Amino acid sequence: MIRIIFQRILAALVTLSLLCVLTFLLLRLAPGGPFDTDRVWPPEIQANIQAKYGLNLRVSQQMGIWFKDLLHGDLHESFQYLGKPVSELISEAWPVSILLGTLALLVAVILGIPLGCLSAWKQGTWIDRVFMFVCFSGLSLPTYLLASLLILIFSLWLMWFPPALWEGPEFWVLPTLTLAARPLAILARLTRTTVIEVLRSDFIRTAYGKGLSPRTILFKHALKNSLIPVVSVLGPLAAQMVTGSFLVEIVFQIPGLGMHFVQSVLNRDYPLVMGLTLTYGVVLLTAHLLVDLSYSWIDPRIRVES
Numbered sequence: 001m002i003r004i005i006f007q008r009i010l011a012a013l014v015t016l017s018l019l020c021v022l023t024f025l026l027l028r029l030a031p032g033g034p035f036d037t038d039r040v041w042p043p044e045i046q047a048n049i050q051a052k053y054g055l056n057l058r059v060s061q062q063m064g065i066w067f068k069d070l071l072h073g074d075l076h077e078s079f080q081y082l083g084k085p086v087s088e089l090i091s092e093a094w095p096v097s098i099l100l101g102t103l104a105l106l107v108a109v110i111l112g113i114p115l116g117c118l119s120a121w122k123q124g125t126w127i128d129r130v131f132m133f134v135c136f137s138g139l140s141l142p143t144y145l146l147a148s149l150l151i152l153i154f155s156l157w158l159m160w161f162p163p164a165l166w167e168g169p170e171f172w173v174l175p176t177l178t179l180a181a182r183p184l185a186i187l188a189r190l191t192r193t194t195v196i197e198v199l200r201s202d203f204i205r206t207a208y209g210k211g212l213s214p215r216t217i218l219f220k221h222a223l224k225n226s227l228i229p230v231v232s233v234l235g236p237l238a239a240q241m242v243t244g245s246f247l248v249e250i251v252f253q254i255p256g257l258g259m260h261f262v263q264s265v266l267n268r269d270y271p272l273v274m275g276l277t278l279t280y281g282v283v284l285l286t287a288h289l290l291v292d293l294s295y296s297w298i299d300p301r302i303r304v305e306s
Contacts, residue, residue, distance in 0.1 A: 075271060179203045187237070195218075
């Protein structure tokens with residue numbers, strides 16, 4: 001197991017390095033620059049700005065300096081927020097995105113997996129049909145449209161929750177529901193499919209023959225043997241919800257990593273884009289590693305074969 005973990009960590013470091021290199025090159029190839037404005041600056045001022053931030057060097061030199069400083073924990077200063085280190089900006093926005101993503105993940109797991117089990121148990125009934133309609137709606141509705149509908153209904157019509165910002169628990173409800181809708185539908189549909197397959201297995205018939213209760217058969221035997229596909233999806237979904245809530249943070253004006261990322265791309269803030277890309281990559285690869293390690297806990301046969 002230790003050897004497998006070491007191999008996965010080594011592969012993750014290689015992947016992360018390639019991600020940073022590609023992001024660095026694409027930023028430099030994109031049209032425009034971080035200090036391009038409608039106002040025309042004198043050539044000497046432009047040269048001083050380029051020299052101050054090292055933009056007058058070759059791309060390979062800039063990349064080498066960035067990686068060298070990264071080894072010392074320095075992500076440079078933001079171009080947009082002058083004088084403010086990228087690490088400080090990320091540390092300020094990180095708790096907001098973590099809280100939003102964690103709440104959405106809890107809602108998706110707590111509701112999605114039980115609903116998927118119930119739909120599989122009631123396959124072909126009106127409960128199953130209603131469930132499938134809700135799931136297809138959650139998968140097909142765009143995030144911005146769902147957010148607008150929730151704001152219209154619960155903020156403007158019913159006036160139950162605030163329409164935007166992130167200033168207290170009552171502000172968390174609508175963004176959490178918006179972000180959790182699609183993952184909830186994915187988990188529920190996947191759980192339904194896998195549970196239906198397991199319920200047709202021979203050991204389930206044996207459990208019925210032993211006189212076990214339907215609840216025990218469903219949750220203790222069928223669900224546990226259906227979790228591996230669900231866990232495989234859960235890792236990337238968790239990383240996506242924690243770090244990839246771009247539209248949700250923009251619509252609800254939440255000061256998290258997603259809003260910083262969108263603004264940094266629009267403003268060509270190279271250091272902030274690189275820092276956020278590195279953060280996203282670490283979270284996503286860590287989630288994949290945790291998913292791989294959880295397989296052996298869910299199914300001991302995987303641990304034995306490894």
